[in-house]
Amino acid sequence: MGKTFQKPEALADQVTHYCPGCTHGVIHRLIAEVIDELGIRGRTVGVAPVGCAVLMYNYFTFDFMEASHGRAPAQATGLKRVRPDLVVFTYQGDGDLASIGMAEIVHAANRGEKFTTIFVNNAVYGMTGGQMAPTTMPGQRTTTSPFGRKVEEVGMPIRVSELLASLATPGYITRQTVLKPKYINRAKKAVKKAFQYQLDNTCFSFVEFVSTCPTNWGLTPVEAIKWAEEKMLPYYPLGEMKTPEEA
Amino acid sequence: MSYLHVIDKDGCKGCGLCVIVCPKKVLEISEQVNTKGYFPAYQARPEDCIHCAMCCTMCPDVAITITEVAEEKDAPESTEETDG
Amino acid sequence: MGKVLMKGNEAIGEAAIRAGCLNYFAYPITPQSEVAEYLSRRLPEAGGVFLQGESEVAVSYMILGAAAVGERVFTTSSSPGISLMSEGISYMVGMELPAVFVNIMRGGPGLGGILPSQADYLQATKGIGHGDCRLLALAPASVQEAAEMVMMAFPLAEKYKNPVIVLGDGLIGQMMEPVEFPDHLATEPPNKDDWAVNGMDTRNSSRRNLLRSLYLDPEVLNQHNLNLRQKYERMKKEEIRFEAYNTETDYKALIVSYGTMSRVCRTAIDQLKAQGLEVGMIRPQTVFPFPEGAIEEAAEKESCEAVASIEMSMGQMVEDVQRSVKGKRPVSWFGKCGGEVPTPEEVIEFVKTIV
Numbered sequence: 001m002g003k004t005f006q007k008p009e010a011l012a013d014q015v016t017h018y019c020p021g022c023t024h025g026v027i028h029r030l031i032a033e034v035i036d037e038l039g040i041r042g043r044t045v046g047v048a049p050v051g052c053a054v055l056m057y058n059y060f061t062f063d064f065m066e067a068s069h070g071r072a073p074a075q076a077t078g079l080k081r082v083r084p085d086l087v088v089f090t091y092q093g094d095g096d097l098a099s100i101g102m103a104e105i106v107h108a109a110n111r112g113e114k115f116t117t118i119f120v121n122n123a124v125y126g127m128t129g130g131q132m133a134p135t136t137m138p139g140q141r142t143t144t145s146p147f148g149r150k151v152e153e154v155g156m157p158i159r160v161s162e163l164l165a166s167l168a169t170p171g172y173i174t175r176q177t178v179l180k181p182k183y184i185n186r187a188k189k190a191v192k193k194a195f196q197y198q199l200d201n202t203c204f205s206f207v208e209f210v211s212t213c214p215t216n217w218g219l220t221p222v223e224a225i226k227w228a229e230e231k232m233l234p235y236y237p238l239g240e241m242k243t244p245e246e247a
Numbered sequence: 248m249s250y251l252h253v254i255d256k257d258g259c260k261g262c263g264l265c266v267i268v269c270p271k272k273v274l275e276i277s278e279q280v281n282t283k284g285y286f287p288a289y290q291a292r293p294e295d296c297i298h299c300a301m302c303c304t305m306c307p308d309v310a311i312t313i314t315e316v317a318e319e320k321d322a323p324e325s326t327e328e329t330d331g
Numbered sequence: 332m333g334k335v336l337m338k339g340n341e342a343i344g345e346a347a348i349r350a351g352c353l354n355y356f357a358y359p360i361t362p363q364s365e366v367a368e369y370l371s372r373r374l375p376e377a378g379g380v381f382l383q384g385e386s387e388v389a390v391s392y393m394i395l396g397a398a399a400v401g402e403r404v405f406t407t408s409s410s411p412g413i414s415l416m417s418e419g420i421s422y423m424v425g426m427e428l429p430a431v432f433v434n435i436m437r438g439g440p441g442l443g444g445i446l447p448s449q450a451d452y453l454q455a456t457k458g459i460g461h462g463d464c465r466l467l468a469l470a471p472a473s474v475q476e477a478a479e480m481v482m483m484a485f486p487l488a489e490k491y492k493n494p495v496i497v498l499g500d501g502l503i504g505q506m507m508e509p510v511e512f513p514d515h516l517a518t519e520p521p522n523k524d525d526w527a528v529n530g531m532d533t534r535n536s537s538r539r540n541l542l543r544s545l546y547l548d549p550e551v552l553n554q555h556n557l558n559l560r561q562k563y564e565r566m567k568k569e570e571i572r573f574e575a576y577n578t579e580t581d582y583k584a585l586i587v588s589y590g591t592m593s594r595v596c597r598t599a600i601d602q603l604k605a606q607g608l609e610v611g612m613i614r615p616q617t618v619f620p621f622p623e624g625a626i627e628e629a630a631e632k633e634s635c636e637a638v639a640s641i642e643m644s645m646g647q648m649v650e651d652v653q654r655s656v657k658g659k660r661p662v663s664w665f666g667k668c669g670g671e672v673p674t675p676e677e678v679i680e681f682v683k684t685i686v
Contacts, residue, residue, distance in 0.1 A: 002250040002298025005313040016308060020285065021262030025307030042532035045400070057541055063528040065399050065542040068422050071392035074384065078396025078404070079528075081380045082354050086400070086530045104392075107385035181268055181304040214262075221262040 008032035010041050012061050021221020023211040024052060026178040027120060027187075028059055031089070034192045035062070038199065044087040045079060047072040051093035052126040067092075070101025073108035076115040087198060088115040095125040098134040098160050105164070109204050112169045116194045116205045119160060122213040123232065130216030134158045137231055142216070157235065161208045165241035171203045173242040177210035177233065179225050190240075203244040210236050250298040251316045252290060258310040259287035265302035265311060271295040274302060334509040339474040339499065340365035342510045343407060343433055344373060346478035349512040350485045351520065352403035352431070353379025356393035358386060358412060361445040362501035363435035366407040387412040391419025398428040399542050401527030403485055403520055405431035409501070410439050410451050420494055421460025424559065425544025427526070429488035432466075433481065433497045435504035438670045446670025447501030449590055452647035455498050456619040463556050465563045467495045467570055468619040470589040474508035476616075482516035487570065489521055491562045498618060500643065502591045502672065563620075572616035573625050576600060581634035582611035583686045585660075587626055587652045588641040589615045591672060596641055599678035610682055611635070618648065623655035630656045637685040638662045641678060661685070 007013070010032035018024045035041050041062045048056045050069035057064035067075045072090035080088045097105050097119050105117065124142050125131040132145040135157045139148040149157075161175040172194055176187035187209065194205035210232050212224035219227055254274075259281065265288050266274045275291040287310075290296060303311045337345070344366045347355065355374055357367045367383060374381040380397075384390035387408055397404035408416065413434045423430060436451045438444030455468045467487055471477035477499050484495040524534040528542055546552035577600050578585075588596045593614040600610045613629050615622050630638050638660050640649035646664035653662045665681040667673050 002248075003300040003313060004250065004315055005300040005303035005311065007309045007312065011309060015258050015283075018307065020260035020307075021264055022307055025309065026305070029309050043530040045528045045530060047396075054545060057543070061539060063530055063539050063541070065396075065528050066426070066545055068392060068395075068418060071389070071395075071419070074389040074392035075396035075399070077382070077384075077389075078354075078356060078393030078398075079400045080396075081382060081393070082397045082402040082404070083400045083529060086533075103385050104389050107389065111382075181301045184304050221264055222267055225264065225267075 008036045010035040010061055012059050014059050016059055017055055018052065019215040021212065021214045021224060022052070023178045023209070024120060026184060027118060027209050027211070028056065030184070030188045030191050031118060032060065033188060034195055037192065038195055040087045040195070040199070043085065044089070047076050047079070047088065047090040049090070049092040049096040051096050053091055053093065053120070054127065056091060070096050070099070071104055072096070073101065073104040073113070073117065077108055077111070077113050080113060080115045084114065084201070087195065089118060090115065091118045092120070093126065094121045094123065094133040094135040098158050106167070109164045109171055109206065110167045110169050112171060112204050114198055114201055114204065116198050116207070118191070119206065119208040120211045121160070121208055121236065122211040124213050124216045126213050126216055130213070137235065159236060161206070161241045164206055169204070170244040171242055172197045172205040172244055174206070174240040175208040175210065175236060175238050177228070177238060179210065179212070179229050197244065249316055249318055251314050252293070252296050252298060253312050254288055254290070255310040256287050257282045258308055259285060260308055261285040261287050262307065263288065264305045264307065268301045268305045270299065270301060271297055334511045336507055337474060337510050338365060338505065338507050339477055340435065340504045341369040342474050342478045343481050343499070343504070344369040346481040346512055347405050347431070348373060348377050348379065349517055350482035351517055352405050352485055353377055354397050354402050354404040355379070355406065356382050356384050356390045356397070356404070357406050358384050358390050358408065360409045360412045362437055362447070363407050363409050363504045365504070387415035388419070391416035394430050395419055395423050395426070395428060398423065398430040399426070399528050401523035401529045405433065407433035407435065409435045409437045410443065413451060413454065417460040420466065421462055421464050422544055423494050424460065424464035425462065426542045427492040428494070428542070429492055430494045431481065431484040431488055431497065432494055433499060436498065436500040438668060444670040445501065447591060447672065448643045448668050448670060449500055449592060450644040450647070450668050451498070452618060452642065452644060455496050456621070456651070459496070463559065465619060466493065467491065467566050468498055468617060469495065470498045470616060470618045471503060472590050472593050472614065474503060474506065475510045477503050478510050478512055479516060482512065485520070486518045491566065493562055498590065500591050567620040570617055571620045571622050573622040574614040574616060575625070575629070576612040576614065577604065577609065578611040578613070578629055580609040580611065582609040582632070583634055583636050584610045584682050585629050585635050585638045586610060586612040586641055586682070587615070587638065587648065588612060589618060589648070592641055592643050592666070595673060595675055596678055599675040599682065602675060603679055603682065608686070621651045621655070623651070626652060626655040627657060627659070630660045635660060639682065639685055640664050641673070642666045643672065644668050
């Protein structure tokens with residue numbers, strides 16, 4: 001028995017600007033599929049980051065706004081607090097969320113803001129040309145760590161999901177990946193679960209995605225998948241770090 | 248019931264991820280460049296395709312779709328529909 | 332409700348509620364933390380949203396988020412906090428979002444002091460954020476006027492789809508004065524469905540709204556800036572507000588002063604009059620748009636020999652005064668900025684040196 005597969009309604013008919021093999025595209029589709037399946041396109045507002053996904057609003061067919069670099073969680077807080085009936089999500093990269101925006105995401109999670117954050121961890125600053133990010137791996141070469149990330153100088157990569165999961169406020173914190181179809185299908189369930197927690201007004205929900213950046217890693221898309229699997233997954237273990245039921 | 252597997256030739260960026268995830272090794276990268284200057288994926292052995300949609304799931308550009316199409320033998324009956 | 336004796340900061344909070352703004356995000360900073368304290372009790376009562384953010388940076392984006400969904404929203408802070416909000420303010424100008432910011436100014440630069448000052452004049456009127464961005468800037472001189480200006484600020488922000496800033500100072504925030512909240516200043520917000528990201532269902536529309544300030548195409552960004560510039564030109568035509576004091580006399584000197592400092596100058600003018608020396612004053616109530624014409628006209632008066640910009644800063648508004656007077660009269664500055672408010676006697680002494 002075969003399967004059908006269509007572009008979700010929430011995705012615009014638009015070829016993306018992302019590089020070949022960039023997993024942003026997969027994550028976009030998962031969000032769109034979940035929004036279609038939950039039937040919430042009419043009351044969803046997306047908050048785009050500053051980074052490769054800054055133009056993501058061109059690829060969705062519902063209300064969207066740009067955020068300033070790192071500030072999406074604060075914007076989403078303002079938006080969601082005055083209109084709690086709307087479904088709000090932020091979509092942020094590792095430079096955006098874990099560097100300049102760390103205070104914003106930590107406090108939004110700690111306040112238990114009832115929006116959803118999709119966090120794309122591809123270990124570099126993509127849009128600006130592959131600089132080192134808080135999630136860059138030890139020894140990983142980037143355009144600002146040409147000799148490899150020296151942990152004795154700039155510290156270890158930050159495991160954001162674990163960090164947020166350590167907050168006492170209930171929340172749904174999970175790390176997923178889109179490196180292979182089996183992971184993608186699992187990740188989709190996590191995204192749907194995250195949005196469902198928002199719809200049920202239960203808690204803050206956060207889905208981290210271990211992702212690839214072929215262009216800035218200097219690898220082909222296929223090699224990038226392999227590198228991410230071999231180098232990133234051991235350091236960024238997948239799974240649900242926290243669920244509201246536990247609290 | 249049969250399925251139609253379509254790769255949007257000009258939407259595909261030739262990243263090759265679908266090729267490596269296809270369990271039946273149906274897909275390959277074409278030699279013909281598309282309008283964007285990429286070499287898109289294509290079904291080299293369409294007869295082996297089992298329509299499992301693994302390629303669609305992996306594709307970052309949603310360039311692969313699978314739709315249901317009526318069997319050929321159903322076709323005549325449907326065309327005889329009266330216009331009443 | 333008639334006049335009530337209220338602390339400036341609390342009157343500012345109440346004024347926003349009376350103006351129909353029920354959303355407030357803020358961060359504590361002396362000398363205006365009482366606004367947050369007051370609203371943390373009052374807003375839940377009024378069915379509004381109160382939230383203390385983790386920083387003024389975050390607060391400015393909470394303001395942006397609430398404004399983006401089409402709700403009235405405001406915040407208050409003081410000098411260093413406004414500096415932290417400047418990026419968010421620039422984004423709001425670029426995204427054409429209405430909101431109200433109140434700066435209860437304190438001594439600067441850096442941590443400066445916690446006493447009143449007017450040292451953020453240039454920040455508010457010339458450099459509030461990166462890019463060509465201007466804010467309509469109102470400058471109250473009393474608790475009553477602060478309340479009225481906060482109430483007026485909401486419809487003004489919506490008229491121009493641009494943030495408005497109210498420039499008070501530590502004294503206006505901290506002192507108590509009788510105040511009332513005029514009903515005619517309570518207004519209904521306009522419909523914002525043509526731009527707000529409030530969900531397509533809310534507008535029962537299939538056309539989605541998009542709010543952004545990024546325009547990578549230089550021609551499009553230039554045109555966008557020209558559109559924004561038109562707003563500022565319109566403000567200059569329609570929003571200039573000022574008060575003239577003792578200008579019906581043949582004054583020998585003209586003072587230009589705003590906010591708390593203008594009240595001290597008023598006392599000095601009265602005392603000088605008693606000593607037989609007439610001095611006039613123009614008090615800008617909007618510092619952007621600046622009342623250039625009125626100041627030029629007042630400076631040109633036959634009897635007037637000199638103009639003085641008297642402000643609690645090291646001389647910032649004096650630049651605008653010089654620009655307005657166009658060299659027709661000598662323009663000088665007098666002021667202090669450590670947090671002391673110059674006394675009438677000091678003003679009198681200074682005025683005597685320029686005539």
